[in-house]
């Protein structure tokens with residue numbers, strides 16, 4: 336057998352003991368983590384979710400090229416097609432807010448097989464699909480984690496109503512309001528971003544008497560930054576999303592993922608009365624509307640703590656609804672972690688059997704962090720740059736024609752975010768640190 340790897344033998348899991356991984360949070364990303372990390376040999380994965388079962392509510396989710404690629408690493412991409420919808424002729428049409436004229440089609444940066452082109456779905460089938468790949472017995476519902484302690488030999492999860500549990504590695508995937516993140520970053524609060532998302536997914540047949548419904552997925556873009564997304568989202572469902580700049584007093588009257596009721600629908604009808612009339616026709620058939628006052632907190636610049644805790648998904652990059660890449664960034668966090676744990680394990684470096692595989696947490700968490708943090712910091716920076724672009728470039732357009740020209744210029748980028756390939760990013764990091772892994 337080759338010699339053990341650099342400076343970390345004492346933190347490798349014992350040969351006879353599997354690596355115990357505890358995941359906190361059973362959302363889309365926690366579920367993906369459970370499905371992916373359960374593939375590691377000589378490991379035992381448990382997922383603790385505070386709810387009594389999977390959430391039944393949900394809204395429109397765009398699956399970017401990056402999300403589809405990473406999903407395909409653990410699942411048959413053909414099966415994903417059963418619950419998504421791709422608009423024609425291109426996956427997304429950008430339209431003028433008033434005339435409805437197509438200003439631009441969003442396409443992939445190069446021709447891809449159809450299964451890997453961005454598509455729309457909604458949270459419930461995506462969540463169910465991810466959970467289908469989690470081995471039985473891994474998920475423990477009704478387990479609300481209140482605190483985590485870390486020491487030299489591992490971490491302890493403390494629960495609201497159960498006995499504490501020990502683990503070698505803890506994956507915090509407990510969402511934007513992550514209690515674990517706030518435990519370690521006590522002075523950081525979420526702040527309102529100035530925009531409320533109004534979202535609802537409903538049965539397509541409610542539109543049967545609405546004239547002029549389009550078969551594509553469209554986004555109507557307004558001059559003040561308001562936008563509306565309409566389109567099929569798979570499984571005979573139709574999705575409505577409106578992103579509206581709202582003053583803080585309006586936002587504070589609304590609760591995250593709660594119905595804004597008839598008042599909300601009346602507000603939308605009033606707000607969009609001057610827009611393309613198709614929008615108000617569709618608002619008129621909405622059975623309800625959910626409100627999401629969008630919030631953000633600073634993203635983690637290091638996604639690990641003490642070689643024992645890893646943050647993933649919205650817990651790590653807490654900005655609601657950024658570039659429609661929330662799920663892909665979370666999937667990619669987990670894929671980077673899986674690759675780093677696999678490649679630094681003795682199964683890879685020494686050719687040990689599955690039963691004898693040992694893990695090198697310091698080295699794998701280092702590779703994971705290097706793979707993710709530079710990209711995530713760049714995406715977060717872009718969100719601030721885009722704010723500046725809006726203020727100093729878009730908002731100073733002198734008339735509608737000038738605004739359209741400027742808008743088209745702003746819509747020319749972001750493929751580097753939506754088509755990010757985390758596997759290539761991981762390989763870049765492992766190539767740089769090859770000798771640390773294999774000698």
Ligand SMILES: Cc1cc2nc3c(=O)[nH]c(=O)nc-3n(C[C@H](O)[C@H](O)[C@H](O)COP(=O)(O)OP(=O)(O)OC[C@H]3O[C@@H](n4cnc5c(N)ncnc54)[C@H](O)[C@@H]3O)c2cc1C
Nearest residue numbers: 360362363364385397480509510532648649656659661662
């Ligand atoms: C308006 C809007 C539009 C969006 N559009 C898109 C889009 O088009 N495409 C896209 O990819 N993403 C989109 N997103 C983002 C996407 O929804 C999120 O990134 C994704 O759902 C995050 O998943 P998560 O598993 O990290 O967090 P969550 O889904 O929040 O899951 C966290 C889980 O942790 C559990 N939990 C919390 N605390 C504890 C605890 N203490 N103990 C145990 N369990 C706990 C919760 O019950 C929950 O099940 C959008 C978001 C918003 C708000």
